[in-house]
Amino acid sequence: MATPTAAAASAAQLLKSQPLIFVTGSANKLREVQSILGTKIHLASHALDLPEYQGTSASVSAAKAKLAASTLNRPVITEDTCLCFNALNGLPGPYIKWFLEGVGHEGLNKMLAGFEDKSGYALCTFAYCAGPDAEPILFEGRTEGRIVPARGPANFGWDPIFEPSGFTQTYAEMDKSVKNTISHRYRALAKLQAYLAEHGLHQGQQ
Numbered sequence: 001m002a003t004p005t006a007a008a009a010s011a012a013q014l015l016k017s018q019p020l021i022f023v024t025g026s027a028n029k030l031r032e033v034q035s036i037l038g039t040k041i042h043l044a045s046h047a048l049d050l051p052e053y054q055g056t057s058a059s060v061s062a063a064k065a066k067l068a069a070s071t072l073n074r075p076v077i078t079e080d081t082c083l084c085f086n087a088l089n090g091l092p093g094p095y096i097k098w099f100l101e102g103v104g105h106e107g108l109n110k111m112l113a114g115f116e117d118k119s120g121y122a123l124c125t126f127a128y129c130a131g132p133d134a135e136p137i138l139f140e141g142r143t144e145g146r147i148v149p150a151r152g153p154a155n156f157g158w159d160p161i162f163e164p165s166g167f168t169q170t171y172a173e174m175d176k177s178v179k180n181t182i183s184h185r186y187r188a189l190a191k192l193q194a195y196l197a198e199h200g201l202h203q204g205q206q
């Protein structure tokens, strides 16, 4: 029979090699996460229509992760993405999905018509939850920019109306390989990846 130390070591080994499951209902998010992480993390995915919780990005992301970890009984990551307008004190923020569905790119621009300040930021919060009884750990990434009339293909959310600072192209116009090295999602994943590497968790081929 395995000694307690051997059992703990084999549990740690299991966690180290067990896939980390990215739970999302968004194929676009999944594609970006896979291309940003490559083979560095042992990643799998599970499509789940997660509830649209209310609250801060941190609390929304943590609630998604807790639900996903207890539903799947596995280590999971989830994420929440916000688009925040500085003139509106950070709104629409976590409610961007409904605003986008309700008023579209043009309506989002019109919301800022009465303001000189068109600046804003994209905020992504990943939550890592090691299992049903674990507390989610959060990793935030933020990219500054401004809201502009839509330019570029309308394949992914509000990409056509967000022009990141330091660039003349919107997220939608730029090559995916560029977006994936400056985006809110990339910045949050860099922190998550550093945490997992430090703790030897879910490591893929480096």
Ligand SMILES: O=P(O)(O)OP(=O)(O)OP(=O)(O)OC[C@H]1O[C@@H](n2cnc3c(O)ncnc32)[C@H](O)[C@@H]1O
Binding pocket: 023, 024, 025, 026, 029, 048, 049, 050, 052, 079, 080, 081, 082, 096, 097, 098, 100, 156, 157, 158, 159, 171, 185
């Ligand atoms: O299942 P989940 O992961 O929640 O996927 P979702 O699509 O519902 O995503 P959110 O709840 O985080 O809502 C974020 C909204 O912003 C959009 N979005 C997310 N990331 C984006 C990005 O990088 N560029 C443009 N739009 C994005 C997305 O399509 C939603 O309308």
Ligand SMILES: [Mg+2]
Binding pocket: 050, 051, 052
């Ligand atoms: Mg959602």
